Amino acid sequence: xxxxxxxxxxxxxxxxxxxxxxxxxxxxxxxxxxxxxxxxxxxxxxxxxxxxxxxxxxxxxxxxxxxxxxxxxxxxxxxxxxxxxxxxxxxxxxxxxxxxxxxxxxxxxxxxxxxxxxxxxxxxxxxxxxxxxxxxxxxxxxxxxxxxxxxxxxxxxxxxxxxxxxxxxxxxxxxxxxxxxxxxxxxxxxxxxxxxxxxxxxxxxxxxxxxxxxxxxxxxxxxxxxxxxxxxxxxxxxxxxxxxxxxxxxxxxxxxxxxxxxxxxxxxxxxxxxxxxxxxxxxxxxxxxxxxxxxxxxxxxxxxxxxxxxxxxxxxxxxxxxxxxxxxxxxxxxxxxxxxxxxxxxxxxxxxxxxxxxxxxxxxxxxxxxxxxxxxxxxxxxxxxxxxxxxxxxxxxxxxx
Amino acid sequence: xxxxxxxxxxxxxxxxxxxxxxxxxxxxxxxxxxxxxxxxxxxxxxxxxxxxxxxxxxxxxxxxxxxxxxxxxxxxxxxxxxxxxxxxxxxxxxxxxxxxxxxxxxxxxxxxxxxxxxxxxxxxxxxxxxxxxxxxxxxxxxxxxxxxxxxxxxxxxxxxxxxxxxxxxxxxxxxxxxxxxxxxxxxxxxxxxxxxxxxxxxxxxxxxxxxxxxxxxxxxxxxxxxxxxxxxxxxxxxxxxxxxxxxxxxxxxxxxxxxxxxxxxxxxxx
Numbered sequence: 029x030x031x032x033x034x035x036x037x038x039x040x041x042x043x044x045x046x047x048x049x050x051x052x053x054x055x056x057x058x059x060x061x062x063x064x065x066x067x068x069x070x071x072x073x074x075x076x077x078x079x080x081x082x083x084x085x086x087x088x089x090x091x092x093x094x095x096x097x098x099x100x101x102x103x104x105x106x107x108x109x110x111x112x113x114x115x116x117x118x119x120x121x122x123x124x125x126x127x128x129x130x131x132x133x134x135x136x137x138x139x140x141x142x143x144x145x146x147x148x149x150x151x152x153x154x155x156x157x158x159x160x161x162x163x164x165x166x167x168x169x170x171x172x173x174x175x176x177x178x179x180x181x182x183x184x185x186x187x188x189x190x191x192x193x194x195x196x197x198x199x200x201x202x203x204x205x206x207x208x209x210x211x212x213x214x215x216x217x218x219x220x221x222x223x224x225x226x227x228x229x230x231x232x233x234x235x236x237x238x239x240x241x242x243x244x245x246x247x248x249x250x251x252x253x254x255x256x257x258x259x260x261x262x263x264x265x266x267x268x269x270x271x272x273x274x275x276x277x278x279x280x281x282x283x284x285x286x287x288x289x290x291x292x293x294x295x296x297x298x299x300x301x302x303x304x305x306x307x308x309x310x311x312x313x314x315x316x317x318x319x320x321x322x323x324x325x326x327x328x329x330x331x332x333x334x335x336x337x338x339x340x341x342x343x344x345x346x347x348x349x350x351x352x353x354x355x356x357x358x359x360x361x362x363x364x365x366x367x368x369x370x371x372x373x374x375x376x377x378x379x380x381x382x383x384x385x386x387x388x389x390x391x392x393x394x395x396x397x398x399x400x401x402x403x404x405x406x407x408x409x410x411x412x413x414x415x416x417x418x419x420x421x422x423x424x425x426x427x428x429x
Numbered sequence: 430x431x432x433x434x435x436x437x438x439x440x441x442x443x444x445x446x447x448x449x450x451x452x453x454x455x456x457x458x459x460x461x462x463x464x465x466x467x468x469x470x471x472x473x474x475x476x477x478x479x480x481x482x483x484x485x486x487x488x489x490x491x492x493x494x495x496x497x498x499x500x501x502x503x504x505x506x507x508x509x510x511x512x513x514x515x516x517x518x519x520x521x522x523x524x525x526x527x528x529x530x531x532x533x534x535x536x537x538x539x540x541x542x543x544x545x546x547x548x549x550x551x552x553x554x555x556x557x558x559x560x561x562x563x564x565x566x567x568x569x570x571x572x573x574x575x576x577x578x579x580x581x582x583x584x585x586x587x588x589x590x591x592x593x594x595x596x597x598x599x600x601x602x603x604x605x606x607x608x609x610x611x612x613x614x615x616x617x618x619x620x621x622x623x624x625x626x627x628x629x630x631x632x633x634x635x636x637x638x639x640x641x642x643x644x645x646x647x648x649x650x651x652x653x654x655x656x657x658x659x660x661x662x663x664x665x666x667x668x669x670x671x672x673x674x675x676x677x678x679x680x681x682x683x684x685x686x687x688x689x690x691x692x693x694x695x696x697x698x699x
Contacts, residue, residue: 133539170591171583171586171587171591174586174590174591175582175583175586178586195646196646196647196648197645197646198645198646198647198648198649200645229570229573229574229577230573230576230577231577232577232578232581232585235574235577235578263554263570263573266554266557266566266570267570267574270567270570292503293499293503294498294499294502294503294506295502295503295506296498296499296502296503296505296506298498299498299499299501299502299503300499302480302494302495302498302499303495303499305483305495306487306491306492306495309486309487310487324679327679347667347671348671348674348675350668350671351668351669351671351672351675352672352675354665354668355672362664363643364643365643368645372645383645383646384645384646387644387645387646389590390640390643390644391644393590393593393594393640394637394640394641396594396598397594397597397598397633397636397637397640398637400594400597400598401597401598401599401600401601401633403598404598404599404600404601405600405601405602407600408600408602408603409600409602409603419598422598423595423598426591426592426594426595426598427591427595428587428588428591428592428595
């Protein structure tokens with residue numbers, strides 16, 4: 029009897045044990061409630077420096093059928109032969125990702141993990157892929173074509189100017205006052221203050237200011253006037269000294285040049301302003317030039333210059349600062365006029381040609397805007413297919429992305 | 430200096446000492462070093478007043494604050510540039526020995542000419558200190574200016590040329606509305622078709638007239654001159670709006686400074 033009972037217990041135990049196995053599988057199946065992403069493909073990211081790989085996949089079927097079941101995705105990357113690491117966490121519904129932190133020298137394998145509360149599902153890994161660098165971005169051929177058009181116009185006009193053809197540039201208000209302002213400083217025996225903005229030589233406005241400085245310092249050298257130029261960048265100091273020195277040599281007075289004409293103050297914006305204001309009230313310049321990139325200091329400088337009775341000629345392409353110069357200075361060069369000023373003053377073929385070439389660009393812009401706007405108006409108001417197509421085509425040509 | 434100057438300076442020194450004493454007493458028990466905290470806030474307040482005193486006229490206090498500001502900031506920027514650019518970025522990429530010397534972790538990267546280029550250009554610039562071969566520094570300057578011009582050309586071509594053209598090609602009449610029903614149904618709702626149409630007209634005419642103003646190859650006479658005049662009017666209206674907006678920002682800065690004086694220094698407002 030006892031033996032039978034023992035056999036029965038043993039059988040039950042075995043049955044329970046055997047039954048436990050599928051029960052475990054069922055638990056596993058419960059944990060594996062979501063399907064992994066499929067069709068994971070890695071491709072080289074086009075037209076980059078060889079640092080990007082694009083991933084695209086079909087989201088887990090559970091993400092589409094019951095969106096709340098999949099909470100998100102993780103992208104894992106491993107270098108071939110190395111261990112993997114998680115590189116991104118994406119929300120549910122995501123089906124693509126661009127890894128922009130790759131190296132051209134490495135080969136990578138990717139997998140995407142679908143995340144859910146019950147458990148995760150790992151996709152099949154991609155084939156090994158190595159990012160590649162492309163030298164030319166074919167998506168920006170339109171930019172290349174327009175750049176060529178403008179450059180060709182510039183080169184054409186430079187050649188025309190060099191061949192002796194007279195290029196017309198309209199009068200720019202304020203620039204005619206430059207010589208008079210320098211002459212006034214000479215008569216009064218007071219210096220000229222030239223402020224080239226507070227940006228470095230990597231700003232095109234500073235370059236324009238230094239170009240104008242060449243012309244101003246040439247007149248200064250001819251008139252034997254004093255010029256003071258405190259700067260806030262060491263490279264600008266070097267460039268300005270070279271420019272003024274060249275002007276003095278061109279005027280035949282190299283001995284009158286002095287490195288102290290240009291002095292470095294500080295890179296700190298308001299430290300520089302404090303120093304320039306101090307120079308203004310102590311040296312009382314007869315003429316102040318503010319040409320270049322300015323920020324919050326524009327009005328402080330212009331008001332101080334105004335208080336010492338200086339003639340002030342300003343020019344900047346910073347939209348927020350132009351109003352202050354317009355309000356506080358005698359003459360203000362607005363935006364593009366700053367760049368045109370150097371050509372206007374120097375009358376050099378290169379600069380005149382460049383200015384005329386830019387005008388060709390503006391003419392093209394005018395025509396395209398008028399045609400494009402007319403096409404957009406007629407196309408949308410009267411639903412004319414050809415006009416809509418023309419508008420779309422122009423939009424494609426001038427798109428920047 | 431005049432006797433009155435000495436008297437003013439002595440009074441200011443006395444005021445400074447009194448302020449320091451009272452601020453230190455205020456901080457007692459609240460900070461690690463009440464004396465240092467009291468000194469710093471008193472110094473900040475006096476330097477603020479010294480700079481503001483320029484509104485009256487140039488004076489020794491302003492000169493002191495000016496020279497202190499310029500000296501400290503120039504030294505700070507030099508150290509900042511050296512330690513962040515040369516020591517922080519360059520040396521760990523080019524030299525094991527120097528990295529060790531400056532206590533920087535050496536980045537064992539493949540040899541790259543790009544890292545040596547600024548070294549060469551920097552040395553060329555420093556050669557300017559030599560009277561014999563100082564002219565070599567112009568090469569570095571030419572490189573910087575040329576690269577800047579090239580990069581700016583593409584940047585401005587995209588943002589100021591193509592983007593501007595693309596954004597200005599807007600329909601001047603509402604979609605599916607050739608004008609008749611629009612005029613009979615004018616509403617001044619900001620999101621309505623009439624205001625949208627008006628906005629597009631302003632954009633179109635503003636850009637066209639603005640470009641005409643900045644056209645330098647033709648004299649501004651006749652129709653061209655009238656368009657140019659409209660362009661400068663539009664620019665001036667824009668500048669007026671920008672002026673008001675920026676002045677508002679400056680007033681905020683002034684309020685911030687006055688808050689520091691009245692709250693943090695004098696404790697007159699809570």
